[in-house]
Amino acid sequence: MPGRLKSDLSGKRPNRRTGEVAIRRKAEEICEWISVAMKYLRDDINKMEGYVPGEQPQEAGYLKLNTNENPFPPSPRVKEIFDEFLVSGGLRLYPHPLGGELRKAISELTGHPEEGIVCGNGSDDILAMIMRACGKYDQRVILTYPSYSLYRVLCQIYGLEYKEYDLVAEKDFSLPKELYVARGSLLFLSVPNAPTGTLFATADIERLISGFPGVVVLDEAYIDFAERDHLALLAKYENLLIARTLSKGYSLASLRIGYALGHPELIAGLLKVKDSYNLNALAISVGAAALRDQQHMQRNRDAVVRERQRLAGELRGMGFTVYPSDANFLLVATPKADEIYARLKGRRVLIRYFKARRLDECLRITVGSAKDNDLLLQALKELKKEKTF
Ligand SMILES: Cc1ncc(COP(=O)(O)O)c(C=O)c1O
Structure with missing residues (x-):
């Protein structure tokens, strides 16, 4: 199908005997794909990166503190x-x-x-x-x-x-x-x-x-x-x-x-x-x-604000610089930001790391419920013990 990658992106291991042919075919498809983009899309759209949303893992088991969602359910x-x-x-x-x-x-x-x-x-x-x-x-x-x-x-x-x-x-x-x-x-x-x-x-x-x-x-x-x-x-x-x-x-x-x-x-x-x-x-x-x-929203808001204060205090106690926040997340500065992000992800705790100017030594952490925040703090304590930071 022209203009679309036909290759298997499922991550399955390639068959060794057919591997070389498959790689060549894939390269051809990529070339075809690129040239279609060049032919039909605007130059500025070709050049731009596009918005990169935070990770939204579809499998269960992650503690999600990366995209500023509310930890509490909506109104009944x-x-x-x-x-x-x-x-x-x-x-x-x-x-x-x-x-x-x-x-x-x-x-x-x-x-x-x-x-x-x-x-x-x-x-x-x-x-x-x-x-x-x-x-x-x-x-x-x-x-x-x-x-x-x-x-x-x-x-x-x-x-x-x-x-x-x-x-x-x-x-x-x-x-x-x-x-x-x-x-x-x-x-x-x-x-x-x-x-x-x-x-x-x-x-x-x-x-x-x-x-x-x-x-x-x-x-x-x-x-x-x-x-x-x-x-x-x-x-x-x-x-x-x-x-x-x-x-x-x-x-x-x-x-x-x-x-x-x-x-x-x-x-x-x-x-x-x-x-x-x-x-x-x-x-x-x-x-x-x-x-x-409004009663429901304000009850949840108050709980998030209380947790924001507690989490900020605990993080400062662990040696992080925590910026003042009026939102449902905290920006935390640490020279080991990328490593902490990766190690937490390995423990299925997702926070946000931006590989961007002035933010590459920062982490953005969504304020979760008391239980979520305790899990995060526990994981960070373990990383500290392992001398990650
Ligand atoms: C500053 C800011 N504005 C707007 C939005 C978009 O919110 P939504 O499209 O979910 O209403 C976000 C989402 O994270 C945000 O951080």
Whole structure:
């Protein structure tokens, strides 16, 4: 089949007698594959790397502390909604194109009018819509580094020039002063920032928004674990968009539910560029129910925040540098980061290691339940005994 690798990628051991022929055939197939890419894909897409998600092992038995999922189950209302769907036969029908009940629940929760809300298939979908609607080809997109790497990948996909400003790493990854005079059509800020966990001062954020000529996007993916949010700024600034997700605070990463809040005219632009039915009906109903069960979310959030404090203290006690975090993960600095990551993986404990500038001596650890964190700490103690660090 042209354009596709026909070779067996199952990892089976090659037959020695036919091995040479198989290798040659595979090389030919790779050449054919590469030339198809060269022939039909855009040059910039050929050159870019693409987003690299955290590992999602499909076999059981891993302690997963690598992709900032919530260790606790979602609201019990979620199961009732699933059951109702099966009975009502609602799966046959197209969902509400604008998110219907979910949009209403977001408006109730935030006090923001429905015309100023767009729902997305995860907040990644929201970020892509913002790039499509607001990214201007003759202007830059302004990013910080290190931050969520998808911003850069989206710029590459949409052919937008971008500039990354290094956060001031010395103390606490604060905003660099050059950022306040940066110019462009869009500025993305993750608050709290991933992967550092930093919650920038509201006064600094406000200074950025008020001085920036384009749209400022506050990506509040981890805001449920932070001590303050930025909703109040929406009434003051027409160039502000706030992006949120139900993947983290509401334990619904698999259903892909995100949303953005902003000026109704900006939101109307995002609605024009979204996929026609970008949220499925289950996500709409479950998302609305989860948002309306604030008690459940806050109980889980409090438990994560308590564990974050305990885990940070224990890790510092083991000699790691732990950055302050307002999210559900900790960024930990250690010169042996890659080795610790690999050895923990060998023990089926997954944390995140980024082989990237300024992060290659860091580990990002999702805060799990008390039991998860105890298992992680036990594994680290064993590594310390073995003099891994
Ligand atoms: C900063 C940040 N923004 C957005 C997202 C995307 O979240 P989702 O697409 O699951 O809503 C993530 C995911 O990890 C993130 O770290």
